[in-house]
Amino acid sequence: MVKKRGITFWLSVAWIALVMTCAVGAGFLPLPAPDQIDWACLATSPDGVHLLGTDNVGRDIAARLFFGARVSLTVGVIAPCIGLVFGSLLGVAAGFYRGWPERVIVGAIDVFLAVPRLVFLLVAMFVFGSGLPAITLALGLLCVPSFARMARANTIRFAGREFVLAARATGADDVAIVLREILPNALMPMVAYALLVMGYVIVAEGGLGFLGLSVPAPAPSWGGMIAEGREVLERAPHVSMIPAAAMFLTVLSVNLIGDGLRGWMDDRESQL
Amino acid sequence: MRFLGGKLLHLVLVLLAVTALTFVLLDVLPVSVAHEIAGQGATPADVAAIREQLGLNDSVPVRYGRWLAGICRGDLGLSLYSKQPVSTAIASHLPVTLELLLLAQLFALTLALPIGIVSAWRADSKLHRLLGTLGFGLASVPSFALAVVLVYLFSLRLKWFPATGCTPLSEGVRVNLKGFVLPALSIALVEWVALMRVLRSDMIATLQEDFILLARARGLPDRRILLRHALRPSCFTMLTLFGVQTGNLIGGAVIVENLFALPGVGRLLLSSIFSQDFPMVQGCVLLIAVGYVTVNFVVDVCYGMLDPRVRREASGG
Numbered sequence: 001m002v003k004k005r006g007i008t009f010w011l012s013v014a015w016i017a018l019v020m021t022c023a024v025g026a027g028f029l030p031l032p033a034p035d036q037i038d039w040a041c042l043a044t045s046p047d048g049v050h051l052l053g054t055d056n057v058g059r060d061i062a063a064r065l066f067f068g069a070r071v072s073l074t075v076g077v078i079a080p081c082i083g084l085v086f087g088s089l090l091g092v093a094a095g096f097y098r099g100w101p102e103r104v105i106v107g108a109i110d111v112f113l114a115v116p117r118l119v120f121l122l123v124a125m126f127v128f129g130s131g132l133p134a135i136t137l138a139l140g141l142l143c144v145p146s147f148a149r150m151a152r153a154n155t156i157r158f159a160g161r162e163f164v165l166a167a168r169a170t171g172a173d174d175v176a177i178v179l180r181e182i183l184p185n186a187l188m189p190m191v192a193y194a195l196l197v198m199g200y201v202i203v204a205e206g207g208l209g210f211l212g213l214s215v216p217a218p219a220p221s222w223g224g225m226i227a228e229g230r231e232v233l234e235r236a237p238h239v240s241m242i243p244a245a246a247m248f249l250t251v252l253s254v255n256l257i258g259d260g261l262r263g264w265m266d267d268r269e270s271q272l
Numbered sequence: 273m274r275f276l277g278g279k280l281l282h283l284v285l286v287l288l289a290v291t292a293l294t295f296v297l298l299d300v301l302p303v304s305v306a307h308e309i310a311g312q313g314a315t316p317a318d319v320a321a322i323r324e325q326l327g328l329n330d331s332v333p334v335r336y337g338r339w340l341a342g343i344c345r346g347d348l349g350l351s352l353y354s355k356q357p358v359s360t361a362i363a364s365h366l367p368v369t370l371e372l373l374l375l376a377q378l379f380a381l382t383l384a385l386p387i388g389i390v391s392a393w394r395a396d397s398k399l400h401r402l403l404g405t406l407g408f409g410l411a412s413v414p415s416f417a418l419a420v421v422l423v424y425l426f427s428l429r430l431k432w433f434p435a436t437g438c439t440p441l442s443e444g445v446r447v448n449l450k451g452f453v454l455p456a457l458s459i460a461l462v463e464w465v466a467l468m469r470v471l472r473s474d475m476i477a478t479l480q481e482d483f484i485l486l487a488r489a490r491g492l493p494d495r496r497i498l499l500r501h502a503l504r505p506s507c508f509t510m511l512t513l514f515g516v517q518t519g520n521l522i523g524g525a526v527i528v529e530n531l532f533a534l535p536g537v538g539r540l541l542l543s544s545i546f547s548q549d550f551p552m553v554q555g556c557v558l559l560i561a562v563g564y565v566t567v568n569f570v571v572d573v574c575y576g577m578l579d580p581r582v583r584r585e586a587s588g589g
Contacts, residue, residue, distance in 0.1 A: 111289040115297075116560045118526055118538070119553065122545050123297045203414040207527050210416045211542070226420055233420065234428045241424075244417035252412035259408075 009260040012253035019250055023073050026066035034067040035059060035218040045238065055225065055239045056232045064220035065246055071214065071221045072250065075136050076202040080194040082140025087147020088190065092178055094148070095155025102152070109145045117142060121208065130216050135208065139201050150193060154186035188265055195258030199251040206247055222247045279572055283565045290561040291554065295336045298550055309352065326352065339554060348558070349551035358555035361540060366559070369536035372459070372529070373521045375452050377514070379460030380467055384510070387464075388471035389498055392506075395476050403468075411465040416527045419458035423531075426454060436533040455532040459525060463517055467510050474506040508575065515571035522563035 022029075032038070038058040046053045052061040094105040121138050128134035158164065159182060167181050208214040209223025217224065222243040229240030309322050323329050327338065342349055348358035391400045427435040433454050478484065479502055487497045526538035537556055544552035 107289075110286060111293060114286055114290045114561050114564050115293055116541065116557055118541060119294060119297065119545065119557055123300060127300055199412065206414050207416060210527055211530060223414075223416070226417055230420060230423075233424055237424050240420050244414075244420060247417060248413050251414070252409060255408065255412050 008256055012256040012260075015249055015253045016257070019069050019246075020073060022066040023069035026063070026070065029066065031063040031066065032060040034063045034220050036063075045236070052242055053236070053238055055228060056236070057228075061225075061239065061242055064225055065222070065243060068220040068222045068225060068243065069246070071132060071209075071219075072202050072205060072247070074132060075139055075205040076198045076250075076254070078136045079140040079201045080143055080197040082137065083143025083147045083197060084190060084194050086141075087144045087149075088151045088183070088187070090144070091148040091151025091153075092155045092182065092186065095152040096159055096174070096178060096182065105148065106152070109148055112145050122213070125213070130213075132215055135205060135214055139204055142204075143197055143201065146197070147190060147193070150190055151186055154189065155182055158182050158185045192258055192262045192265060195254055195261065199254040199258070202247065202251055202254070276573070279569055283569055286565050287558075287561055291339075291558055292336055294554060294557045295332055295339070298553060299332050343558075348555045351552050352549045353547060358551050361552060362537065362555050362559055365535055365537045365540045368534050369522060369525065369529070369538065371452055372455055372525060372534060372536060373518060375449075375456035376459040376463065376521065376525075377518055379456055380464040380517075381514070383460065383464040384467035384471060388468040388510075389475060389503065391468070392472045392475035392479065392502075393494065393498055395479075407465040407468055410461055413462060415458050415462045416531060418461055419454070419528060419531050422454050422458055436531075451532075451534075455525075455528050455534060459521065459528055466513055466517075470509040470513055471507060474509050475502055478502045478506045511571055511574060515567045519564035519567040522560050 036059065038054060038060070040058070042054065042056060042058045044054045052065065055061055055064065090105050090109075094102040120142065124138035124141065125134050128137050164177060164181050167177050172180070205214055205221070206223035206226070209221035209225075210227045212224065212227065214221040214223060225243035226240050226247075229236075229238075229243070232239055327335060330338075339349065346359075348362070350357055351361060354361075387403055391403045394400050423435045426432045434451050435454075475498075484497060484502060487501050492501075522537065525536065526542055528534075529536040529538040530542070537559060541553065541556040541560075544556060
């Protein structure tokens with residue numbers, strides 16, 4: 001029996017599509033530049049000129065929100081991919097060869113997980129330079145251990161199965177077995193997990209932005225916008241609340257889509 | 273005993289690796305400490321002298337060895353700028369972090385335990401689904417965004433709690449606790465969901481077991497079955513997660529500490545990294561790593577106490 005995906009799933013897809021459209025089209029829409037200051041409107045409520053109002057220094061919130069979406073989405077899409085690729089490589093190697101490579105990789109993961117994340121992120125950003133590519137790479141590397149753990153567990157699970165034995169009996173070498181027998185099976189749950197990580201990474205980038213450590217100002221990021229709005233929180237709460245709501249809806253949508261996909265894959269697996 | 277010994281060895285190895293790795297990582301940073309201390313208009317000779325004096329010219333292994341030797345004497349070194357002993361600085365920041373952590377985890381457990389149990393008990397009801405949806409929503413809120421909303425509602429609108437700042441315990445427990453409620457809540461409201469979920473799924477599995485059926489057949493009330501029979505075998509995964517969360521909070525509440533201006537370890541670490549105060553960063557990293565591995569160690573030991581099978585397997589195998 002295939003479970004029907006509910007309305008929440010499609011609403012989530014619609015929201016993500018909307019955010020993507022806004023992020024891509026931010027440059028083409030009739031909006032003020034995200035760093036253009038309108039001295040006449042400081043922290044004003046939404047009106048005809050500024051669709052979502054202005055922030056505490058008179059910049060258009062809608063414009064900043066759309067340009068900020070680029071940061072969140074870029075990080076949210078690319079960082080989990082980095083984690084997925086490198087994590088799979090390490091995890092499959094550990095799970096397939098066992099012995100000392102496994103011990104080295106598992107030990108390295110343990111140590112890496114005990115290093116305070118903030119120290120790693122800040123040092124990584126010093127090394128890679130600040131800016132979007134650096135943040136994406138740093139957060140991507142942070143995702144590697146959990147993907148590696150998962151890939152290892154899945155590889156061990158599948159490496160002993162009959163179809164792997166059969167492939168070996170037909171004379172397939174290690175590379176062929178990993179690529180054609182193990183990866184296709186091990187990868188499926190990891191892709192669903194990647195969506196969960198996407199939500200986590202968007203929040204993490206928001207946290208960095210909140211501390212003023214994401215893309216350098218005046219470039220907008222959602223976390224930075226929430227932080228800046230705190231100065232006028234009492235009389236103009238929308239300055240903080242709008243980016244906060246955008247981030248919440250985006251993370252919620254990503255989580256709901258991931259949940260829907262997991263349900264779909266479980267159904268498929270039980271049909272096999 | 274062998275169970276404990278092996279765990280302890282692992283603990284020490286991880287600590288050594290983490291601190292060594294931090295030394296290497298920090299070495300990558302562009303070192304301008306000597307310039308900063310020498311001030312503007314200092315000659316290269318002055319800078320070189322300061323570098324020599326601080327021991328920054330030695331290689332990483334030498335410095336790491338020196339630092340380790342210091343640790344063995346209970347000496348964490350001095351701050352590069354304020355010359356304050358690192359241990360003193362940490363000791364003054366730690367209580368704030370611990371109080372925040374305890375309160376946050378207390379809130380999280382208070383929410384997770386009853387809700388997890390009830391929703392496992394009524395696993396097919398509307399209530400179960402409603403709680404699941406609520407949890408799903410809350411788990412998607414970044415804690416800093418939640419904190420901003422809480423500050424707006426409870427300190428700016430209702431004026432129940434202060435928005436920032438931390439009053440020392442000496443000025444009264446009530447005032448002091450008041451300052452910690454919002455920060456702790458903004459952590460707990462996000463963390464409890466994961467705890468509740470694992471407890472619920474483990475509990476649903478436990479409730480299918482034969483001994484529960486037996487208890488039901490004996491006519492025991494649901495309340496007794498849930499709390500006395502089902503809870504204990506169901507809380508392993510939750511305990512592990514609880515340990516991991518607590519370990520992460522020791523240095524991981526940076527954003528919340530910053531937002532509410534609480535002088536905790538996270539803030540100390542952040543400002544030390546910015547000013548490149550290496551001994552201070554090293555001290556914080558050591559504390560955080562020690563906290564992380566200790567909590568995990570305690571959880572492992574608790575496992576053994578809650579479930580004799582773990583103890584026997586570990587010492588027998």
